[in-house]
Amino acid sequence: xxxxxxxxxxxxxxxxxxxxxxxxxxxxxxxxxxxxxxxxxxxxxxxxxxxxxxxxxxxxxxxxxxxxxxxxxxxxxxxxxxxxxxxxxxxxxxxxxxxxxxxxxxxxxxxxxxxxxxxxxxxxxxxxxxxxxxxxxxxxxxxxxxxxxxxxxxxxxxxxxxxxxxxxxxxxxxxxxxxxxxxxxxxxxxxxxxxxxxxxxxxxxxxxxxxxxxxxxxxxxxxxxxxxxxxxxxxxxxxxxxxxxxxxxxxxxxxxxxxxxxxxx
Amino acid sequence: xxxxxxxxxxxxxxxxxxxxxxxxxxxxxxxxxxxxxxxxxxxxxxxxxxxxxxxxxxxxxxxxxxxxxxxxxxxxxxxxxxxxxxxxxxxxxxxxxxxxxxxxxxxxxxxxxxxxxxxxxxxxxxxxxxxxxxxxxxxxxxxxxxxxxxxxxxxxxxxxxxxxxxxxxxxxxxxxxxxxxxxxxxxxxxxxxxxxxxxxxxxxxxxxxxxxxxxxxxxxxx
Numbered sequence: 001x002x003x004x005x006x007x008x009x010x011x012x013x014x015x016x017x018x019x020x021x022x023x024x025x026x027x028x029x030x031x032x033x034x035x036x037x038x039x040x041x042x043x044x045x046x047x048x049x050x051x052x053x054x055x056x057x058x059x060x061x062x063x064x065x066x067x068x069x070x071x072x073x074x075x076x077x078x079x080x081x082x083x084x085x086x087x088x089x090x091x092x093x094x095x096x097x098x099x100x101x102x103x104x105x106x107x108x109x110x111x112x113x114x115x116x117x118x119x120x121x122x123x124x125x126x127x128x129x130x131x132x133x134x135x136x137x138x139x140x141x142x143x144x145x146x147x148x149x150x151x152x153x154x155x156x157x158x159x160x161x162x163x164x165x166x167x168x169x170x171x172x173x174x175x176x177x178x179x180x181x182x183x184x185x186x187x188x189x190x191x192x193x194x195x196x197x198x199x200x201x202x203x204x205x206x207x208x209x210x211x212x213x214x215x216x217x218x219x220x221x222x223x224x225x226x227x228x229x230x231x232x233x234x235x236x237x238x239x240x241x242x243x244x245x246x247x248x249x250x251x252x253x254x255x256x257x258x259x260x261x262x263x264x265x
Numbered sequence: 266x267x268x269x270x271x272x273x274x275x276x277x278x279x280x281x282x283x284x285x286x287x288x289x290x291x292x293x294x295x296x297x298x299x300x301x302x303x304x305x306x307x308x309x310x311x312x313x314x315x316x317x318x319x320x321x322x323x324x325x326x327x328x329x330x331x332x333x334x335x336x337x338x339x340x341x342x343x344x345x346x347x348x349x350x351x352x353x354x355x356x357x358x359x360x361x362x363x364x365x366x367x368x369x370x371x372x373x374x375x376x377x378x379x380x381x382x383x384x385x386x387x388x389x390x391x392x393x394x395x396x397x398x399x400x401x402x403x404x405x406x407x408x409x410x411x412x413x414x415x416x417x418x419x420x421x422x423x424x425x426x427x428x429x430x431x432x433x434x435x436x437x438x439x440x441x442x443x444x445x446x447x448x449x450x451x452x453x454x455x456x457x458x459x460x461x462x463x464x465x466x467x468x469x470x471x472x473x474x475x476x477x478x479x480x481x482x483x484x485x486x487x
Binding site (some may be wrong): 005006007009010011017019020022023024025026027028030031032036037039040041043044047048050174175176179212213215247249 | 314315318319322323326327330331339340341343344345347348349351352354355381411412414415418419431433434435437439440451455458462465466469470473
């Protein structure tokens with residue numbers, strides 16, 4: 001590698017005045033605050049459902065495995081169809097989603113510009129490093145929400161889901177809105193509300209036909225169709241996904257879901 | 266690791282803060298030295314998404330901050346960056362150095378972000394508070410002040426020049442790496458660096474030392 005034409009770095013130049021060198025040192029030393037890496041990772045797990053092997057997700061997996069087994073229909077459905085590995089993976093993802101949602105409702109809410117519907121968000125804060133995440137609640141179940149009509153969905157509901165949405169200035173940023181919808185669908189699926197999940201995913205499809213999270217959306221759609229007992233559609237959808245995105249990071253899971261759907265038929 | 270991050274011309278053990286920082290940064294990224302990273306990829310086992318995340322989260326964070334993403338927004342923007350990375354990592358396949366590729370993703374996401382929600386300029390009084398104020402007792406407060414000042418200075422540099430400046434002066438990349446990260450010819454990278462240095466000096470002279478205005482240019486940019 002030839003670097004011979006590179007000039008000397010400003011910081012190393014004896015002619016560089018102290019005022020400039022001081023600023024350069026500040027810029028050089030920029031680092032994320034403690035805990036930011038794990039917090040963003042949890043948010044990622046919630047948004048795209050990446051492998052639940054993250055340290056933070058692992059830390060919560062035990063707690064939530066216990067929660068899942070005591071939480072009625074979701075756990076029952078999961079056990080009915082998926083392999084044990086899947087159950088653990090799913091539990092960890094669910095744990096992460098709860099943690100992220102809780103965290104968003106609390107800590108990050110302060111960083112966002114407040115929106116008109118932000119009952120759970122704290123008052124606007126000054127620009128400081130994000131605080132440490134709150135301890136993860138062992139069983140942060142949202143109040144049971146029946147499969148909601150669109151009108152009901154528009155109604156502000158106390159709980160995790162609303163907090164996530166209200167903390168997100170969706171209109172200002174399409175990707176943020178897409179992320180919010182995907183998270184809501186995942187949450188609905190987790191709560192056993194497959195029909196609601198499908199509605200949210202349809203809304204997402206309508207608003208973001210070529211969104212960044214198309215693959216996550218399709219994968220969740222397959223899961224929701226299975227959960228809703230529509231195995232034939234799920235199977236067709238999984239096959240279409242694999243034709244379209246053979247190299248997707250989700251291909252393995254979708255293939256697995258397709259097999260399961262075919263078995264259900 | 267016998268070679269400094271700037272190539273052979275770099276002393277093995279630079280006796281100044283910059284060198285100390287460079288070593289600390291490399292340590293904190295969990296890799297022994299910059300040049301080994303692409304080799305690790307080219308060796309046949311691509312990084313998983315999580316490995317890439319863990320190895321380069323700090324890089325993405327500081328890159329976004331230097332692009333003008335505010336502290337309170339940077340976690341969100343970093344999340345967006347890694348969503349894109351998750352999607353595109355299979356396509357990347359080690360064609361270039363991972364950090365240069367990541368930087369391109371950061372640059373695009375940050376530009377989009379600025380388009381969607383242009384950053385408001387710091388209020389004048391807020392800015393004035395940073396100038397000529399005695400240093401706070403707390404080192405953190407002092408550094409935050411310095412950062413705010415730096416942001417104001419960098420905000421005066423056009424985005425494309427600013428990117429070259431930050432990669433060269435703050436990240437320690439070589440000209441060739443910068444050209445690759447920004448997909449520009451090497452000569453363009455150098456000329457942007459020259460322009461950015463002039464703007465940086467002028468803005469620093471004006472903002473950071475209001476009492477003693479100086480000539481903006483010095484011989485060293487030649």
